[in-house]
Amino acid sequence: MSPNILTWIVVALATAGVVVRPYGLPEAVWAVAGAALLVVSGALPWRDALLGIGRGSDVYLFLTGMMLLSELAREQGLFDWLAARATRAAGGSPTALFTLIVAVGTLVTTFLSNDATAVVLTPAVAAVTRAMNAKEPLPYLLACAFVANAASFVLPISNPANLVLYGSHTPPLLQWLPLYALPSALSILATYAVLRFAERRALRQPIAAVIEIPALSACGHLTAWSIAAMSVVLLAASAMGLQLGLPTFLAGCATAVLVFLCSRSDPRTPIKNIAWGILPLVAGLFVMVQALEATGVTGAAAALLGDTVRQSAATAAWLSGAVVAVGCNLVNNLPAGLVAERAMAATPVPEHVRAALLIGVNLGPNLSVTGSLATILWLRALRRDGYHVSAWTFLKLGVFVMPAAFVLAICGLFAFA
Numbered sequence: 001m002s003p004n005i006l007t008w009i010v011v012a013l014a015t016a017g018v019v020v021r022p023y024g025l026p027e028a029v030w031a032v033a034g035a036a037l038l039v040v041s042g043a044l045p046w047r048d049a050l051l052g053i054g055r056g057s058d059v060y061l062f063l064t065g066m067m068l069l070s071e072l073a074r075e076q077g078l079f080d081w082l083a084a085r086a087t088r089a090a091g092g093s094p095t096a097l098f099t100l101i102v103a104v105g106t107l108v109t110t111f112l113s114n115d116a117t118a119v120v121l122t123p124a125v126a127a128v129t130r131a132m133n134a135k136e137p138l139p140y141l142l143a144c145a146f147v148a149n150a151a152s153f154v155l156p157i158s159n160p161a162n163l164v165l166y167g168s169h170t171p172p173l174l175q176w177l178p179l180y181a182l183p184s185a186l187s188i189l190a191t192y193a194v195l196r197f198a199e200r201r202a203l204r205q206p207i208a209a210v211i212e213i214p215a216l217s218a219c220g221h222l223t224a225w226s227i228a229a230m231s232v233v234l235l236a237a238s239a240m241g242l243q244l245g246l247p248t249f250l251a252g253c254a255t256a257v258l259v260f261l262c263s264r265s266d267p268r269t270p271i272k273n274i275a276w277g278i279l280p281l282v283a284g285l286f287v288m289v290q291a292l293e294a295t296g297v298t299g300a301a302a303a304l305l306g307d308t309v310r311q312s313a314a315t316a317a318w319l320s321g322a323v324v325a326v327g328c329n330l331v332n333n334l335p336a337g338l339v340a341e342r343a344m345a346a347t348p349v350p351e352h353v354r355a356a357l358l359i360g361v362n363l364g365p366n367l368s369v370t371g372s373l374a375t376i377l378w379l380r381a382l383r384r385d386g387y388h389v390s391a392w393t394f395l396k397l398g399v400f401v402m403p404a405a406f407v408l409a410i411c412g413l414f415a416f417a
């Protein structure tokens with residue numbers, strides 16, 4: 001069997017394992033097993049595997065910092081406090097509560113990343129729906145997942161996949177905002193409108209009008225101010241065009257030290273509760289993309305992209321964005337973004353084509369439960385709280401939510417072109 005064929009078989013089986021999770025094993029097990037098999041079989045030299053792992057260094061730092069911040073916020077009750085205040089503001093109206101959850105999710109995603117929304121806000125919303133005796137909690141929980149992806153390109157820090165697609169050349173903030181402000185706003189509004197319409201019957205179910213707002217401790221306030229300060233630091237780093245992984249990691253560590261000194265709590269607790277399995281999952285996916293690159297897939301993608309751009313840049317934007325949006329649901333958006341980044345490195349493209357690819361990488365995962373790390377983390381959070389959302393349930397909504405947001409976002413991209 002040729003190395004190329006072996007690579008495709010192993011990658012296909014490993015990806016299926018990540019999606020289906022046979023025997024209930026974590027997604028990381030299948031990604032790491034696939035990467036290891038590629039090396040052991042000789043389909044991928046171990047030096048190339050290390051190169052693939054190294055490509056994700058900025059993402060690992062970014063994820064670690066964000067997960068640490070998110071866990072600190074959860075431990076100090078910050079997100080429970082925010083969710084409870086949003087619920088009180090809803091005044092017993094299910095649609096108002098749904099709207100406020102989308103608004104809070106948008107803010108968390110924008111300034112803390114879509115993974116933070118999935119990891120921390122989802123359990124808080126689950127707790128609130130129980131406290132309010134919501135007969136239909138699913139719309140509120142689904143809002144966390146869909147808005148996590150819909151708002152994930154408001155800022156460069158809103159999604160680790162943004163760092164992957166731009167590589168070491170993430171645009172400064174003052175270049176990012178004019179390009180993505182309108183598309184991201186349209187994406188969020190379309191996602192909200194379609195999801196609210198689809199869940200309109202469930203959102204007629206009554207909820208309690210009064211809910212107790214938990215007290216936020218001094219350490220909780222410190223956590224909130226630390227996160228706000230970290231957001232300013234990351235925005236400054238983004239404005240200067242710096243990579244965001246190291247600043248995020250250092251900000252997370254600094255916040256952790258301050259919170260531990262304030263609370264005098266055991267630092268092992270939040271560290272232990274972090275979803276560390278995400279890091280080997282990402283590393284395994286990067287290795288598999290490195291193996292696919294050796295088969296010529298990125299070269300073929302670059303050639304096809306270049307030909308399409310030469311014929312029509314607008315067509316290239318729509319077509320490439322749509323292809324990568326669908327592709328995210330087959331291999332996850334991080335490796336899909338990496339393939340797109342490698343293709344663009346080989347074939348220079350107009351900025352609007354790159355932006356369309358980024359929109360596809362961010363919005364494509366709203367089609368299925370395995371399209372992004374954020375949605376995988378969301379599923380884990382739901383399982384921990386005793387909820388189960390099937391792939392079919394998510395797909396039935398995603399098939400309407402994702403295309404509507406994608407089309408409007410691309411239209412917004414060309415509105416002032």
